[in-house]
Amino acid sequence: MSVPNPRPGPPGDALPPASAAPLWAPARIERVETFAVALPAVRSFGISGGPVTVAGTPAIRVLVKVTAADGAQGWGEATPLPRWTDETAESIVTTIDRYLAPAVLGLPAWHLDAADRAFYRAVSRGFTIGAPLARSAVDMALNDLLGRAAGVPLGVLWGRRRCETAELGWIVSGRAPAEVADSVAEGLALGYRAFKVKIGLYGEEGDEAVVAAVREHAPPAAPIWVDANQAYTAQSALRMARRLDGIGISAFEQPLPANDIVGLRRLREHSPVPVALDESLRHPSDLATFVRLDAVDVAIAKVQRSGGLTLSRRLCSLAQECGVRLMGSGLTDSDLGLAASLHLFAAYGIDTPVDLNGRQFIESPYAVETVRVEGGKAYVPDTPGLGVVVNETVVRRLSVDVLERRV
Incomplete structure (x- = not known):
């Protein structure tokens, strides 16, 4: 319209x-x-x-x-x-x-x-x-x-571009442990060397089994992190964090409801696995609240969740000034959103594997010139604007x- x-x-x-x-x-x-x-x-x-x-x-x-x-x-x-x-x-x-x-x-x-x-x-x-x-x-x-x-590309416009590529995580979601080997093998065949596992789907034992299966079939040094999308209570999240600790997980993303600030603070104090916040951080002021309460280990940078690139840049700057580690994620975006996220992550040097999973699940037939993804790695566009040419x-x-x- x-x-x-x-x-x-x-x-x-x-x-x-x-x-x-x-x-x-x-x-x-x-x-x-x-x-x-x-x-x-x-x-x-x-x-x-x-x-x-x-x-x-x-x-x-x-x-x-x-x-x-x-x-x-x-x-x-x-x-x-x-x-x-x-x-x-x-x-x-x-x-x-x-x-x-x-x-x-x-x-x-x-x-x-x-x-x-x-x-x-x-x-x-x-x-x-x-x-x-x-x-x-x-x-x-x-x-x-x-x-x-x-x-000019966005990084030049902003005067910030610290890296030229981003390592992508292969998403394992909604699978029983017996199916995990095939999913991990598919990602490895496409060049992916990092894995994000969606949990909160099978109960604590089932979730642990899926994550353990990913660890079993992935390369020994492969980064693995999990995302519960607010599925747990404070008590079950702590039990789950202790289960995950022995598997070798780099982060436990959004285990509790976004507005459970007290629960997230308590979990952060006792969890043996770093707690990452996603849905909790819509606005930079949300991050400021969690920083004041000493309730955040890792902040997820996500363009759409934070209202766009302008506010996302403020959130990323605040996280880095406060010593909060940044990770990157998307929303199963098509290629426009993929490009926007890459420019943001490159501007702030987010060099851990990121969850930009759009290419894994959807196609973008409207994109004439677009983001290059090869071997589990996405290249930050170097053409003007986002770097995606749209066929209207x-x-x-x-x-x-x-x-x-x-x-």
Whole structure:
């Protein structure tokens, strides 16, 4: 859907004079368009909350195109995963079309801070950030637009690029121990040398058996970490951490509900395995709270969860200033989200294996030029913006009406 420009900008915003913009800067934001696209799912994938992709069933992603008055364009992505968060394809489309887009139309396309403030006025943050996936798609598109207008990759635009590649983790999810050997072998054959295991699916003994099977069939030195996606209680998480300690796990990701701050603090004090926070860290201020309470070992950098690249950069900077270790993750993104994550991780030198699993589970037929992934390693794009060239004709062909009324 397309939102035209009805007014010069959000009420109360003093728009900066044209002289404040860099010489290469694009004009003001003229149009924001959303496309819910059905992408091919090549493998099934599940977490403790339920299935994320089902092989043979299209996976819905919401792509966003932002156009400036001078014709400059950028693309972004939102990944609706109701099993993981409270945003659906329908809510993302309506939030962008009816709230976020009208709030930023007329703003200078280079003014990311003004866009960030406009998002807050359009959708209040409440306890933490509001509608992070929706706002992430628009913010990602704005960053892409700026990089394209400047003719440089995002790392150059930001003045931060500490590495050129990222090692990817192969995801083992929803499998009984007897099936683990085949999954690990498939990853090894494709060049993967690190493994992330989704747990919280089979009870404590079953989860332990799956992780132990991954360790048995993976190379001895292969990094392995687990992700419970909020599946445990404080008591069961501590028991599980003790079970995992003997297997050799590098991190125990989001074992408790995101808002169980007290439980996570207690678990961090007693767990023999480092506790990593993902769903708990939507906004940089969430990380600040966990740091003050000495309740975090590892912070997961995740572009969409944190509302886009602008806020994710703030969160990563805060983590590094506070001495909190960073790991990287995604949301089974298609190639736009994959590229955005790679630029973020490269900017902050996140050199441990990362969970960017989109290529493992879905295809991105809209991408003409895109991210190179070989031998379990992803290469940070070095072309302007995100580095993904989108075929809009294919995007429109793949588009579906997610707001169509169902009887």
